[in-house]
Amino acid sequence: MANISTAGVDPTKMGVGRAIAVLTSGGDAQGMNAAVRATVRVGLYTGAKVFFVHEGYQGLVDGGDHIRPATWESVSMMLQLGGTVIGSARCKDFQTREGRLKAASNLVKLGVTNLCVIGGDGSLTGANIFRTEWSDFHVLCLYAGKITKEEAKTSSHLNIVGMVGSIDNDFCGTDMTIGTDSALHRIIEVVDSITTTAQSHQRAFILEVMGRHCGYLALVTALACGADWVFIPEMPPDDGWEDHLCRRLTETRKAGSRLNVIIVAEGAINKAGKPITCDQLKDLVTKRLGYDTRATILGHVQRGGTPSAFDRVLGSRMGVEAVMALLEATPETPACVVSLSGNQAVRLPLMECVQVTKDVTVAMNEGRFDDAVKLRGRSFENNWNTYKLLAHVRPPETKSNINVAILNVGAPCAGMNAAVRAAVRIGIIQGHNMLAVHDGFEGLIEPITWNIVGEWTGKGGSELGTKRVLPGKYMEEISLNIAKYNIHALVIIGGFEAFSGALEMVQTCDRIKQSAAGTKRRVFIIETMGGYCGYLATMAGLSAGADAAYIYEEKFGIRDLERNVEHLTEKMKTTVKRGLILRNENCSSNYTTDFIFNLYSEEGKGVFDCRKNVLGHMQQGGTPTPFDRNFATKMGAKAVLWLTEKLKECYRHGRIFANTPDSACVLESSIIMCHLIHRIPKNQWWLKLRPIMKILAKYKISLDTSEHTLMEHVISKKPPVHMTLTK
Numbered sequence: 001m002a003n004i005s006t007a008g009v010d011p012t013k014m015g016v017g018r019a020i021a022v023l024t025s026g027g028d029a030q031g032m033n034a035a036v037r038a039t040v041r042v043g044l045y046t047g048a049k050v051f052f053v054h055e056g057y058q059g060l061v062d063g064g065d066h067i068r069p070a071t072w073e074s075v076s077m078m079l080q081l082g083g084t085v086i087g088s089a090r091c092k093d094f095q096t097r098e099g100r101l102k103a104a105s106n107l108v109k110l111g112v113t114n115l116c117v118i119g120g121d122g123s124l125t126g127a128n129i130f131r132t133e134w135s136d137f138h139v140l141c142l143y144a145g146k147i148t149k150e151e152a153k154t155s156s157h158l159n160i161v162g163m164v165g166s167i168d169n170d171f172c173g174t175d176m177t178i179g180t181d182s183a184l185h186r187i188i189e190v191v192d193s194i195t196t197t198a199q200s201h202q203r204a205f206i207l208e209v210m211g212r213h214c215g216y217l218a219l220v221t222a223l224a225c226g227a228d229w230v231f232i233p234e235m236p237p238d239d240g241w242e243d244h245l246c247r248r249l250t251e252t253r254k255a256g257s258r259l260n261v262i263i264v265a266e267g268a269i270n271k272a273g274k275p276i277t278c279d280q281l282k283d284l285v286t287k288r289l290g291y292d293t294r295a296t297i298l299g300h301v302q303r304g305g306t307p308s309a310f311d312r313v314l315g316s317r318m319g320v321e322a323v324m325a326l327l328e329a330t331p332e333t334p335a336c337v338v339s340l341s342g343n344q345a346v347r348l349p350l351m352e353c354v355q356v357t358k359d360v361t362v363a364m365n366e367g368r369f370d371d372a373v374k375l376r377g378r379s380f381e382n383n384w385n386t387y388k389l390l391a392h393v394r395p396p397e398t399k400s401n402i403n404v405a406i407l408n409v410g411a412p413c414a415g416m417n418a419a420v421r422a423a424v425r426i427g428i429i430q431g432h433n434m435l436a437v438h439d440g441f442e443g444l445i446e447p448i449t450w451n452i453v454g455e456w457t458g459k460g461g462s463e464l465g466t467k468r469v470l471p472g473k474y475m476e477e478i479s480l481n482i483a484k485y486n487i488h489a490l491v492i493i494g495g496f497e498a499f500s501g502a503l504e505m506v507q508t509c510d511r512i513k514q515s516a517a518g519t520k521r522r523v524f525i526i527e528t529m530g531g532y533c534g535y536l537a538t539m540a541g542l543s544a545g546a547d548a549a550y551i552y553e554e555k556f557g558i559r560d561l562e563r564n565v566e567h568l569t570e571k572m573k574t575t576v577k578r579g580l581i582l583r584n585e586n587c588s589s590n591y592t593t594d595f596i597f598n599l600y601s602e603e604g605k606g607v608f609d610c611r612k613n614v615l616g617h618m619q620q621g622g623t624p625t626p627f628d629r630n631f632a633t634k635m636g637a638k639a640v641l642w643l644t645e646k647l648k649e650c651y652r653h654g655r656i657f658a659n660t661p662d663s664a665c666v667l668e669s670s671i672i673m674c675h676l677i678h679r680i681p682k683n684q685w686w687l688k689l690r691p692i693m694k695i696l697a698k699y700k701i702s703l704d705t706s707e708h709t710l711m712e713h714v715i716s717k718k719p720p721v722h723m724t725l726t727k
Helices: 032-045 056-062 097-109 121-143 149-153 180-201 216-225 241-254 278-289 299-303 309-328 350-365 369-376 378-391 416-429 472-484 498-518 535-544 558-571 593-603 616-620 626-650 685-696
Strands: 019-024 049-053 067-069 114-119 159-164 204-209 229-231 260-265 293-297 336-341 344-349 403-409 433-437 445-447 489-493 522-528 548-550 578-584 609-614
Touching: 019 032, 019 056, 032 049, 032 114, 032 309, 032 685, 049 056, 056 097, 056 121, 097 121, 097 149, 114 121, 114 309, 121 149, 121 159, 121 350, 159 309, 180 204, 180 216, 180 260, 180 293, 180 299, 180 309, 180 626, 204 216, 204 278, 216 229, 216 260, 216 378, 216 626, 229 241, 229 378, 241 260, 241 278, 260 278, 278 293, 309 336, 309 344, 309 535, 309 685, 336 350, 344 350, 350 369, 369 378, 378 416, 378 626, 403 416, 416 433, 416 489, 416 626, 489 626, 522 535, 522 593, 535 548, 535 578, 535 685, 558 578, 558 593, 578 593, 593 609
Parallel strands: 019 049, 019 114, 114 159, 159 336, 204 260, 204 293, 229 260, 403 433, 403 489, 522 578, 522 609, 548 578
Antiparallel strands: 049 067, 336 344, 433 445
């Protein structure tokens, strides 16, 4: 994400004399409230006036009480709420020129010339049309006497910034849209529940998920639960798919599986463009195979519930960037959309993204399905290729005579089993003999098969077992075992538990905040894990709305603690009479959790009381999230594919000659540049997010204003005609 502004500008004065309106439009998505909250608070931080537009574009047209001033307290406790607190509505009036003229008049009367729209491609396209017509509306309102000359002088142009709120992840130009991760959580919860009853009765389950024009939810769900088949609109199955599907389900049952899972996107079609439905699939499986089959259509449950930690952080980051984009815009700046590229918030031309999104639909309508998958972006294409590898390829009859061993090392974490499953199955597909090493480097070695790992994707912990023991003192025994089992390659899995731990912890923080909300004037002090890395504490702080998060990477002293106590004391004078403090377990050897608890308790006497909670190893427990399952599956597959290529290069005369520096690699580049003692990367991208947490907690802080984001392009300026994406 870019820093707050340009050099030489006081960020707390950037918005003085300006007004911002924020609205949500189209279908609701979890995380919209986080985006609204960040837009309001950062807007107020810059000195701007901020207005809620209730009920989407309809509120913009109707005006009056539908457009109300927003305050700092009015967005309190919004982070954990699903849907959109300010409402959303389909608006036919805004589709007419007369309706948009009314909307323009309402905004000008309030001095609003900056509009932040959170919605899908239709909502954002409408915003751009509104912007292009603004000059005409401006003149018409003046001539009709609806606005004064003074009002006309200060509202000559309208700035538009969009944030994409859509659970389908169907907007091109961003890696993730607001609401997608939360929807995946709802789906996986259902899938995990269904699989237990399906196994009990040896049933086949068909699950329809949302995605009328985009199969992202269905595809990632299939990867995350190890589904037997997935149907998505971007890639219809080949002719004769009915026979292939039945054959695959039969083979799975013969191999010992007690259930079958089929995932269907609501917009799934065949090559002729005809819909593929749950009922159609149920009839096929029941009549041809005689399986006890159930069909479930999830529907709007996917939109419900609290937003995930990822969506809270994503919405907050996008809200901050949206305000900065509005305040830095000029009359010549095109309307932009704030997107996620990797771990960075970027600005992209709105209509370029809309055009590429439309090109996907055109490609599907014309039967260019390979182009449709590519236009969705590299992430979507990688998911599809990984799914095909794991779901539709039969193990070869000819063996490679290569033995690959897999082990888990370090603390157990959610997602390890999914990585092992993917690595084992990809290895078997490549013709390798796969070996499992139980309980880390010192463990028992035995063969591991396709069926053994079949149901591992959704399991927490480590089925292989894991220890923190390093290979140093066991090197001789390890060498003997490598020779004994003729092991040619090792896949070592461990060390990426942070994301799943953050999600589990946020759920706990939510319960704590709700308890604090019920009991006024209370501050909770929470200790998180993470070793010397403050990622968990920082991300949990952002997603839970914490007042402070103490970490090892950002040194603090008694004066900082004193300022935090003073901040909470002032906060208790407002309507928000609660506080949340997070502390990384190794942030300081002297300022311990007990010390901070005692200090806050003593200094807060008569103003607030304190409670503390050390979360401990619950952060490592539980089932893996959709992110961890998907990420681990792709990492496991990538590891074995890389090893296979290297082994081919090294294989000569029946022996492996792996004696070059590139015979080992780590599938995570940040580990290469790290502090070995503290086990943290030297450059940590998330540290740039910490000022956002402090701003949203209403701290008066100074910010680095030496950098700002430049708008990037989505559409290539060179042939071919079809668009390419940044992601």
